[in-house]
Amino acid sequence: MNTLLEVSDLRAGYGRIPILAGVTMTMAEGEYLGILGHNGMGKTTLLRSLMGQLPATGGRVAFLGTDITRKRAHERARMGIGLVPQGREIFPDLSVHDNLRMGLAAARSEDLSVIEAVLEDFPRLTPLLDRRGGALSGGEQQLLALARCLCTKPKLVLLDEPTEGIQPSIIEEMIETLLALKKRWSLSLVAVEQNLEFITSLSDRILKIQKGRITGEAGREELLSGQAGMGAI
Numbered sequence: 384m385n386t387l388l389e390v391s392d393l394r395a396g397y398g399r400i401p402i403l404a405g406v407t408m409t410m411a412e413g414e415y416l417g418i419l420g421h422n423g424m425g426k427t428t429l430l431r432s433l434m435g436q437l438p439a440t441g442g443r444v445a446f447l448g449t450d451i452t453r454k455r456a457h458e459r460a461r462m463g464i465g466l467v468p469q470g471r472e473i474f475p476d477l478s479v480h481d482n483l484r485m486g487l488a489a490a491r492s493e494d495l496s497v498i499e500a501v502l503e504d505f506p507r508l509t510p511l512l513d514r515r516g517g518a519l520s521g522g523e524q525q526l527l528a529l530a531r532c533l534c535t536k537p538k539l540v541l542l543d544e545p546t547e548g549i550q551p552s553i554i555e556e557m558i559e560t561l562l563a564l565k566k567r568w569s570l571s572l573v574a575v576e577q578n579l580e581f582i583t584s585l586s587d588r589i590l591k592i593q594k595g596r597i598t599g600e601a602g603r604e605e606l607l608s609g610q611a612g613m614g615a616i
């Protein structure tokens with residue numbers, strides 16, 4: 384498998400406050416990578432930094448062999464990186480269909496067949512296409528945010544705490560959808576989470592983040608057997 388993402392000693396923060404204190408990690412094309420960490424450990428900061436929304440103050444990020452450390456978010460989006468932010472950030476006053484069209488517009492596309500193709504993996508959204516985004520349940524909004532991101536045809540999706548405040552039945556559906564996407568679209572994923580079950584069901588590998596650094600890999604067996612709960616992270 385080719386290397387998709389190579390992050391070396393990445394540093395970033397807000398103003399003078401350093402948050403990422405030298406993140407180093409590598410992932411292969413087609414891999415689903417989970418990153419597990421408590422509140423405030425830098426998970427969102429890492430994803431924003433990988434997306435280019437937050438400039439690196441040190442280190443290097445390479446995507447498919449190209450150095451993207453200084454590239455801005457829209458350039459990274461064009462290269463195939465998509466972010467589904469925490470809190471979803473859908474457009475509440477636009478219909479579900481128009482939200483998806485905003486995804487297309489972000490990719491400078493008018494090809495509506497992309498929306499149809501994406502909807503095949505999101506049957507729950509099809510009967511809701513005319514409904515206002517803001518009138519969807521939290522779980523439906525999360526599915527919409529993911530579907531909208533897919534309309535940009537990303538190779539790599541960065542998913543920020545998708546299970547936050549969402550019913551278990553929709554979490555199950557999200558896991559099934561993401562696993563189907565992995566096969567059908569050869570998608571790669573970095574998901575940051577605090578939900579152990581979600582991350583273990585989905586990920587090929589799970590890394591632990593602590594105080595802005597990757598501190599090691601969490602074994603899936605170990606996590607599933609409850610030997611290494613969040614207390615061990």
Ligand SMILES: Nc1ncnc2c1ncn2[C@@H]1O[C@H](COP(=O)(O)OP(=O)(O)OP(=O)(O)O)[C@@H](O)[C@H]1O
Pocket residue numbers: 397400402420421422423424425426427428429469
């Ligand atoms: N815009 C900002 N300005 C200043 N500090 C920030 C900003 N955003 C986040 N921080 C700080 O950076 C640190 C890491 O935050 P981050 O959101 O990356 O953590 P997280 O692991 O995603 O946590 P959570 O699970 O609570 O979302 C925290 O101490 C947070 O207070």
